[in-house]
Structures are given as structure tokens and as C-alpha cells.
Amino acid sequence: ASDAPLEERTEGRGTADRGFDPADRLAERERRGLRRDLTPVADVAARSPIADDPGADEPVFDGPEQVIFAANDYLGLADDERVQRAAAETAREVGTGAGASRLVTGDTPAHRALERDLAAVKNAQRALAFSSGYATNVGVISALSPDVVFSDELNHASIVDGCRQAGAETVVYDHCDPSDLQARMDERARATRAGTDESWLVLTDSVFSMDGDVAPLETICDVVESFGAWLMVDEAHATGLYEGGGGIVQREGLSDRVHVQMGTLSKALGSQGGYVAGSESLIEHLLNAARSFVFSTGLAPPAAGAAREALRIAREDDAHRERLWENVARLRDGLDAAGYEVWGETQILPVVVGDRKDAMALDDRLREHDVVAPGIRPPTVPEGTSRIRVAPMATHTEDEIDRCLAAFREAGRELDLV
Numbered sequence: 020a021s022d023a024p025l026e027e028r029t030e031g032r033g034t035a036d037r038g039f040d041p042a043d044r045l046a047e048r049e050r051r052g053l054r055r056d057l058t059p060v061a062d063v064a065a066r067s068p069i070a071d072d073p074g075a076d077e078p079v080f081d082g083p084e085q086v087i088f089a090a091n092d093y094l095g096l097a098d099d100e101r102v103q104r105a106a107a108e109t110a111r112e113v114g115t116g117a118g119a120s121r122l123v124t125g126d127t128p129a130h131r132a133l134e135r136d137l138a139a140v141k142n143a144q145r146a147l148a149f150s151s152g153y154a155t156n157v158g159v160i161s162a163l164s165p166d167v168v169f170s171d172e173l174n175h176a177s178i179v180d181g182c183r184q185a186g187a188e189t190v191v192y193d194h195c196d197p198s199d200l201q202a203r204m205d206e207r208a209r210a211t212r213a214g215t216d217e218s219w220l221v222l223t224d225s226v227f228s229m230d231g232d233v234a235p236l237e238t239i240c241d242v243v244e245s246f247g248a249w250l251m252v253d254e255a256h257a258t259g260l261y262e263g264g265g266g267i268v269q270r271e272g273l274s275d276r277v278h279v280q281m282g283t284l285s286k287a288l289g290s291q292g293g294y295v296a297g298s299e300s301l302i303e304h305l306l307n308a309a310r311s312f313v314f315s316t317g318l319a320p321p322a323a324g325a326a327r328e329a330l331r332i333a334r335e336d337d338a339h340r341e342r343l344w345e346n347v348a349r350l351r352d353g354l355d356a357a358g359y360e361v362w363g364e365t366q367i368l369p370v371v372v373g374d375r376k377d378a379m380a381l382d383d384r385l386r387e388h389d390v391v392a393p394g395i396r397p398p399t400v401p402e403g404t405s406r407i408r409v410a411p412m413a414t415h416t417e418d419e420i421d422r423c424l425a426a427f428r429e430a431g432r433e434l435d436l437v
């Protein structure tokens with residue numbers, strides 16, 4: 020048939036254009052003010068070079084020396100010599116890639132060691148590492164396959180996508196509001212025929228990435244338990260930041276009341292990847308049923324090695340955490356004093372300016388002062404709450420914090436915001 024002339028081969032198929040026009044879609048995005056760009060960063064100030072690497076002081080990108088207040092590497096461990104060495108050693112000993120899915124030939128000692136340590140920090144029987152936090156949420160929620168999920172309205176996109184992939188009926192409750200959660204669970208219980216056993220999963224971030232606030236986990240546990248449901252907590256922005264290297268679940272002493280703990284290796288642990296921790300049977304089920312685990316190459320061993328060393332530092336060494344919280348306090352006090360409205364109660368400091376144009380103008384002005392902190396606008400955050408998301412790190416010096424504050428003061432005056 021392939022030898023036949025084109026007209027014969029395509030007869031009856033019409034002349035419709037069934038392809039895609041990405042440029043057109045991009046233009047539409049541009050028109051709606053939603054187009055985004057990749058911006059290379061020149062971040063030399065925050066780098067602590069490996070001693071025997073003569074090139075380490077060279078900037079990776081050309082450009083002015085900028086100080087970045089937007090990274091999620093909160094403890095600065097991505098630049099820590101010990102973590103970098105652990106990555107390099109694991110690469111040498113185990114390889115740069117896992118080579119296959121963990122279930123085929125990709126299950127290396129580097130993964131096992133990391134998972135043992137994660138389970139210990141999370142006070143769980145067992146843990147499982149995924150190739151990203153995103154893949155963890157999507158894989159875990161769909162593998163649990165709940166009939167109904169109750170999800171905080173500000174939960175991360177990967178939770179939302181997990182609920183979609185699970186095909187679960189999703190009930191969204193008001194942000195950080197256990198009484199609204201309870202009302203919705205009551206309503207659902209009344210609407211469900213007696214004798215029907217539905218599986219219910221309640222989902223919440225512990226620290227919310229754009230508001231920097233903390234879910235009232237203990238009260239949520241009370242509500243969840245009163246309905247006999249399960250609770251899954253996303254500790255992406257908390258893992259490693261509290262005593263013993265744990266998250267908010269550990270800080271609040273709730274390890275044995277949270278059925279599923281997940282988080283990422285790519286924020287405070289300075290590496291890449293995600294994890295889930297829970298009971299032996301939960302993990303055994305997930306390694307069989309979470310499609311993003313089963314059908315994806317195992318986490319890169321150097322990432323596992325780096326995360327394990329970072330976790331060790333977070334567990335044993337309070338110095339990084341203390342520096343981080345000192346920097347958070349200095350920055351928050353300075354922003355308050357400058358007349359800004361600062362939300363949040365964690366290391367994430369949303370500086371709320373309201374109007375989206377003001378937020379983007381402030382973002383630009385800060386860059387002119389060599390301070391990088393991104394403007395966040397709708398649809399990522401609700402209309403009228405556009406903001407700059409400021410995230411200090413343990414490795415920022417006092418001088419860098421003060422430079423950031425000076426930039427905010429000057430830019431705010433220039434734009435008439437304070």
C-alpha cells in the first residue's frame with residue numbers, strides 16, 4: 020500500500036490540519052499574561068567551593084553577582100562539600116544511573132541505605148524513594164486508589180494530579196480549616212448509603228509552598244481518626260528542617276497518627292528525588308502498584324547518596340538549622356520594619372503586595388539590585404494577593420540578608436509600595 024500514489028493513500032481523509040500549532044498556543048498564553056521564561060542564574064556568592072576544585076569559584080553563568088532568595092535548598096546542603104563528595108563517591112561505586120527500574124536490576128545498596136535512614140527519621144517501619152516528589156505524589160495517591168479524597172484547597176499541584184490520576188472523587192476543603200474538613204466529611208458520610216465501605220484519604224501539605232503557613236495537623240488527625248479515614252501529609256517544605264532531621268509531623272509528635280508521610284529529597288536535602296514512609300505493608304503495596312515507581316528508572320544513585328549524607332547532617336547537626344532560623348528572623352524583622360506585609364510562619368516568607376503588576380515590577384527592581392526573589396501572581400495565587408516569595412537559606416551571610424533588605428527598601432520606595 021505504501022507504493023500507491025499519495026492521493027490514493029489519503030483518499031477520503033479530507034484536508035483538515037490535524038497537527039498542532041505550539042506557536043499559536045504560546046501566543047494565547049502570552050495574550051493572557053501567563054507566558055513564562057527560563058532565566059539563568061548567576062549565583063556565586065552562596066557557593067562554597069570544594070577545596071580541591073580550582074574551577075569552583077568561577078560563575079556557572081555569565082552575569083552580575085546575584086544573591087538568590089528563591090531557592091528551596093533551605094539548608095544550603097546542595098553546596099555542602101560533604102554532600103557533594105557523597106554524590107561523587109556513590110557515582111564511582113554504584114554508577115551515575117540506576118540502569119533500570121528498581122524492580123528489574125536498579126535496586127542498589129545506595130537506595131536501600133537511604134530508605135533505611137529515611138524510615139528512621141520519619142519514625143516509620145519503611146520508606147521508598149522515587150525519582151521526584153512529583154512522581155511520589157502521583158504514584159502513591161493513585162496506587163492507594165481511594166474512593167474519596169478530601170484535599171486542602173492550597174495543596175500542591177502534584178497532589179491535585181495524583182487525585183486526578185486516581186480517578187477519586189475529590190472534595191476540596193477550606194485552607195487549613197479542620198472544621199470545614201469535618202463538615203464535608205459529615206456531609207459525605209450522610210450521603211453515603213449505610214453499609215457501603217468507601218475508602219477515604221485526607222491530603223494536606225504540612226508547610227504550604229506559597230503561603231509559608233503550617234497545617235494544624237493535630238486537629239486534622241483528630242478529625243480523620245473520628246471518621247476512620249487515612250491521612251497523607253506532604254512534607255516537601257519541612258523535611259530536614261526540624262530536630263532530628265524530621266518535618267512538622269515529627270515536631271508535633273504525630274508520626275504514628277499519619278498513615279502516609281511523603282516528601283522530597285530536592286529541597287532542604289539538596290538533592291533530587293522523593294520519598295514515602297509508612298508501614299511495611301503500605302510500602303510493599305506501593306512498590307508493586309505505584310506506576311511512577313514500577314515503570315520508571317530507579318532514582319539516580321548519586322542523588323540517593325547525596326540525600327543520605329544531607330539527611331545525616333540534618334539529623335546530627337543543628338548548626339545549619341539554627342543559622343536558617345536566625346536568617347529568617349533577621350529578614351522578617353527587616354521586612355516588617357520596612358513596612359511590608361509578610362505572611363507565613365516558616366522559612367517561606369511571602370511578601371504580599373496585592374496587585375500583580377506591582378509584584379512583577381518589584382521582582383524586576385530587586386533583580387536590578389542583584390537580588391533574585393520571584394514575583395508570584397495568579398493563577399498560582401489568588402487575585403489580589405500577588406507577592407514576592409522570599410526564601411532565605413542557612414548559608415546566606417548577614418551581609419547578604421542586609422543587601423536583600425536594602426534592595427526591598429529601595430525598590431519599595433521607587434515603586435511607592437511602602
Ligand code: PMP
Pocket residue numbers: 151152153154156175177224228253255256283284285291292293
Ligand atoms: N510537594 C510540594 C508541596 C512541593 O512544593 C513540591 C515541589 N515544588 C513537590 C511536592 C514536588 O517535589 P519535587 O520537586 O521533588 O518533584
